[in-house]
Amino acid sequence: MTILLEVEEQNEVVRSVEIELGDDETVEVAATRFAAALGFLEAEEILENLLVDGEKLERHKKAHHYDGRRWRHQHSRLRVIVFAPRDPKPKEFFWRRNLIVGAAASDAAKAFGYAAGNPGLQTFADPPKVLDNNQTLEAAHVHCREKLELVDTGGGVFDPYR
Amino acid sequence: MIPTGETRVVIEPEIRGAQAWAERRGIVCTWIAEALELRVLLVQSAESTTFYLRGRFDNYRALAPEWTFTDCTWTIAGKLSEFPKPITVPPPVTASIFLNFNGKGVICAPFNRLAYASGSGPHQDWGGPEQWLQASDKTSANKQVRADTVGDMLQVLRRDFLLTRGRVA
Numbered sequence: 001m002t003i004l005l006e007v008e009e010q011n012e013v014v015r016s017v018e019i020e021l022g023d024d025e026t027v028e029v030a031a032t033r034f035a036a037a038l039g040f041l042e043a044e045e046i047l048e049n050l051l052v053d054g055e056k057l058e059r060h061k062k063a064h065h066y067d068g069r070r071w072r073h074q075h076s077r078l079r080v081i082v083f084a085p086r087d088p089k090p091k092e093f094f095w096r097r098n099l100i101v102g103a104a105a106s107d108a109a110k111a112f113g114y115a116a117g118n119p120g121l122q123t124f125a126d127p128p129k130v131l132d133n134n135q136t137l138e139a140a141h142v143h144c145r146e147k148l149e150l151v152d153t154g155g156g157v158f159d160p161y162r
Numbered sequence: 163m164i165p166t167g168e169t170r171v172v173i174e175p176e177i178r179g180a181q182a183w184a185e186r187r188g189i190v191c192t193w194i195a196e197a198l199e200l201r202v203l204l205v206q207s208a209e210s211t212t213f214y215l216r217g218r219f220d221n222y223r224a225l226a227p228e229w230t231f232t233d234c235t236w237t238i239a240g241k242l243s244e245f246p247k248p249i250t251v252p253p254p255v256t257a258s259i260f261l262n263f264n265g266k267g268v269i270c271a272p273f274n275r276l277a278y279a280s281g282s283g284p285h286q287d288w289g290g291p292e293q294w295l296q297a298s299d300k301t302s303a304n305k306q307v308r309a310d311t312v313g314d315m316l317q318v319l320r321r322d323f324l325l326t327r328g329r330v331a
Contacts, residue, residue, distance in 0.1 A: 085313030088182035116299060117308035124186075127207070127324045149186075151317055154307035155257045 001069060005034045007041070008074045009144065023064040027057045034073075040094040041075060049074050077144075078137055080104070082121070084112040084150045101140050102133030108150055120153035164221045169198055173219055173312065180313040187320070198222070201236055202316065204323050206246065211328070213246055215319060217312070226294035227312075228275040229319065231267060240266045240276075246326035258322045259307060262330055271307050272297035273315050 001023065007015040019033040031043040031050065050057040052068035077094040084091075091111050095104050101121055109119035122128040124147050131140045133153065142148070177193050177200070184191035190203040200217040216236055218228040230239040231246070238244070245267030248258035259271045263284050270277045270284065275291040277283040288297035295310060302308035309315040 083183070083186060084179075085183040085317040086176065086179040086311040087313075088178055117302045118305055122321075128321075130321070149317070151321055152302075152308050152314065154302055154305055 001063060003030060003063070004070045005038075005046075006070065006072050007038070008072055009079060014075075014079060021063045024062050027059055027061050027063070030063060030071075041073070041077070045076070046073050049076070078142055078146070079144050080137075080142060081145070081147045082108045082112075082150060083147065084108070084114075087112055090147070095137055097138040098136045100133070101131045101135050101137060101142075104137060105133065105150065112150065114150070117152045118154040120151050121148045122151045123148060164224055166196070166198060166220070169219060169222050170195060173198070173222055176312040179311065180316050183313045183316060189320070191316070199236075200312065202319075204246075204320065206323075206326065206328070208327060213323070214244065215323075217315070219312075223295075224292060226273050226275045226278070226291040227315070228281070229269045229271075229273070229315070230276055231269075240268070242267050242331035243329055245330045246323055247328050247330045248322065249325055249327050258325060259318065260322060260326065260330075267330060269319065271309070271315075271318065272301055273309050273318075 001021055002018055003021050004016060004018050006013045015038060017034060017037040019030065019037055021030050021033065027050065028043065028047065031046040034046050035041055035043040047059060051072045052066050057066065057071065075094065078097055080093050080095060081090045082093060091108065093108060105119035105121045109117065120130055120133055122130045128149065130151060130153060181191055181193065192201045194201065198219040202215040204213045204215055205211065214232045214234055214236060216230055216232045216239065231244040232239045233244055242262060242265065245260060248260050259269055261268055261270050268276055268283050272288060272294050275281045277285050278288055278291045279286040280290055298308045298310055307318055309318045
């Protein structure tokens with residue numbers, strides 16, 4: 001059977017993916033396949049919040065136990081839109097709220113093809129605020145759907161003004 | 163010497179990224195393709211003072227580009243009176259890249275040809291401007307600034323520009 005998973009955020013579908021599943025395969029197997037197909041959520045977190053026709057899917061149950069073929073997962077990550085100065089187009093990331101800013105910046109830098117440097121993230125405020133690389137995204141007040149920009153946080157080479 | 167046409171093929175994808183960056187930030191950024199020159203207007207918000215940031219890209223990427231602040235005609239470069247004056251830099255940035263070197267304003271970063279000794283800048287230790295990417299490897303390993311596309315350079319230049327008030331002289 002073909003099962004559609006819709007990933008929701010504030011009652012809006014932000015991603016969807018289809019998988020093939022045998023009648024006798026379990027909900028856990030489905031979650032593993034969804035995770036592999038999506039590439040940004042883990043099977044465990046999908047399982048924690050997986051619904052079909054308003055009913056929570058239970059672990060160990062087989063796919064044929066449920067009639068619906070349109071399953072839903074309300075994700076709990078921060079979906080962040082990141083711009084890089086080298087690329088006209090942004091990329092989207094689904095980060096855990098407790099991810100450290102520096103790790104998120106490295107993740108984004110890698111996706112944009114940066115091989116080295118001191119990646120950081122800054123806001124789109126005017127003037128922009130460079131986020132503390134040691135804080136979690138949540139502590140840095142990053143919110144879902146926020147737009148951020150990659151910035152190198154390396155310092156100047158020397159400063160004779162001081 | 164790299165022919166201008168070849169340099170344009172290399173740089174223009176980067177310029178598109180840089181122009182998208184400038185648009186997002188509301189910054190006026192003009193690419194003069196035939197001269198391989200980028201002109202960027204940066205404005206200090208406190209007193210609406212405009213600074214004229216010029217990048218020249220002949221022989222790019224074999225050589226680092228040449229970045230400086232100029233007068234409003236985009237011709238006279240490096241005067242302290244055309245350079246923004248850094249204020250205290252908050253973490254995580256450790257120091258400004260704008261400096262006064264022997265009475266002349268210099269943007270001190272591996273991606274600037276004028277930061278090298280051969281460009282009358284302070285850095286003999288980075289080799290020549292043809293070694294700018296290797297110099298960037300060294301500085302970024304030391305948590306110092308790195309930018310190796312035009313958009314990334316502008317981002318770093320503006321980052322430090324926002325931490326300036328008034329002119330050096």
